[in-house]
Amino acid sequence: MESLLLGRFPEPRGISNGCRNWGGDFPKDRFPIAEALWFRGRSISKGYHAKCCPTNVPERNQFQGGRQRKWNANAASGQPLESKPDDYDSNGVIGSVKSAVDAFYRFSRPHTVIGTALSIVSVSLLAVEKMTDFSPIFFSGVLEAVVAALFMNIYIVGLNQLSDIDIDKVNKPYLPLASGEYSVGTAALIVSTFSILSFVVGWIVGSWPLFWALFLSFVLGTAYSINLPMLRWKRSAVVAAMCILAVRAVIVQLAFFLHIQTHVFGRPAVFTRPLIFATAFMSFFSVVIALFKDIPDIEGDRTFGIRSFTVRLGQKRVFWICIALLEMAYAVAILFGSFSSNLWCKATTVIGHLILGLLLWVRAGSLDFGSKAAITSFYMFIWQLFYAEYLLIPLVR
Template identity: 45%
Template sequence: MASVLLGSFSLASSLTAGSFVTKASWYKTQKIQNEYLIVRHQQQHNLKHDYRYIEVASTSKERGRCYSMNAGSGESFEYEHQDPSPKSLLASTKDSLYTFIRFIRPMPTIGITINIISASLLAVENLSDISPTFFIGLLKAIAVFLPMQIYNVSVNSLADFEIDKINKPYLPMASGEYSRRTVIIIVASSLILSLGLGWIVGSLPLLWVISSYFIFSSAYSINIICVTLSHTSTCKLPLLRWKRSSVLTIINYIVKFIMLNLGLFLHMQTYVFKRPTMYPKSLVMAIVFVSIFAVVISLFKDLPDIEGDEKFGIRTLAVRLGPKWVFWFCISLLEMAYGAAILFVGATSSSIWSKLITGLGHAFLASILWYHAKFVDVKSKTETLFFYKFIWKLYMAESFIIPFVR
């Protein structure tokens, strides 16, 4: 009996050599061996019976192996090996969703969503306005506009495919995770979805916003390709591919940001609340601030992309004047905007809580902006890209402050 036990433990050790055995598999092995001893003691006959020893490997490459062991001879034979199981449906869905989120640029998309909420809150005059009617109108606005934002991002990725291979090789299309056909499908479906939902909702301000957003987004990114029998050439039409010009890029961003805030406010004011058109102080401040952020974002987004823009002849201000000048111009512009908000908006407000939130909020944002800006290496693509995302976070924070301006 002792020799059998020693042989059993020796064989088990040889089978698990080179692999990590979990506590669960060790306890299972002990249970099998104990049950075997009990049966042998009850039967009291010679050791001529086979039993099975099961080892569950803990590595991801081996899901399990089954071994047949003859207790008398001490020999073992591997009779089954299971290949790694295919990726589950849940894991595949998570991977696909993660890729799609990276494709639509989560930071700008989240920032625009928060801006939609902020612009909608500008139409709220008292707490009774925060009702199911308000939330239904807000959900309609988000459902109509977000597909247009996806169109904006995807059509830009399609047009900048070659440039993104240099500037943003980690993006799904540039890295090969998404094919050109896939992106074309996303472009077409998001455009049809946005315009279709806008038509179904029937809000004229929303239709105005998404239509103008479609026109300006297309003019900014798209270029006309003329195909002839002999060659393919690029038609540089004056009303397309605005990103070639820094001035047109700034105008594009300013107009889109203003239309978004004005259109969403009018959607809530006239379509949801059925009130006459008016332009409160908070809306004026929102338009001023989004215009400043539009200039900053349109200039700042070019800082990490200087290499690819130079190669493809896109003469942005960052290419012409250098990243350091553009960086500190943007910082100075935002700091002046925060200072003006503290002096002229917060100080002139008739509400105490509005003064506190507006004044302290902008002072805090101005401080953290200056603190972080001092440590940025403007020649580093990684640091400027990170700071560009930080600018979007400031934009989100501003969207939370503006509705409190009264």
């Protein structure tokens, strides 16, 4: 038997009952491929292997995991030799989709997304004066504002990650860019796409308060993060805090309130008492977020020359400054709520802020400053208080 690829090999010795006996002196070490192919050729003859060699043919070419045994079974039964659909990992595509969604979820910084959406809905409710204001045009106006703002939110947090890859490898290695799940090109494409989408939505809606909110957020978010001359304002602790305060406390409260008040309801621009309270309270809260976000990131900021207040003053001192500012804000909110003419709103505002202030004080006293995980968890607790405040703000009347 000749083969240009396999060479010449002898016939096996010993034929019994028309079946080749592999117990002879077949040179297995010299022609392993030829042996495997000869065995396969015999095994696919219908019934041949079962009839002639039930016991004395050794198992050859067995693959780990049983894949070759399935192949032999298909061959002996006369079925096609292609793999069946269920031979493949059916979870492969689903797993890839889940991984992609999870990476984008982390890239979008979900705690900021929730805060943005909740704040816009809450501030929009401040413009509601009567029950008939809850109309389809109101809900569509709120939805337009939320969608445009969330697109801009993803641009801002994504640009920050693009500018902080090396820092995040120390401070936040779980983020997609820092971990290598996203390339710089992928992240840049996402950031660019969402910034364009945000402006497109704002332009289509045709609301000048909404458009200016998006534009100012874009400018401040870019100046905060991007590493260009005269920019990257996050390097200055004071300027960084002012950027966050401007976006979270001023732009969100005033611009989105005016979007509903003037564009949706068609009413004159006015600054109501609840709006003034919300702006003042969130100014305190925004400063706290700006200061507290650097407490768990002190190691990376110090390594890369970011002169945050935490690097300058230390974690404990900045932490207690944040707690003091928030407790002052809660005290003012309780006093403000006590002057409400609506008994139900008065009780809810006073009791709600009292509970939040007590929760903050109790949890602050048990913080372990030696654990970065504990500090990060407390930072997320600050964001939960932020969400809770936006549930109370519409009740301030």
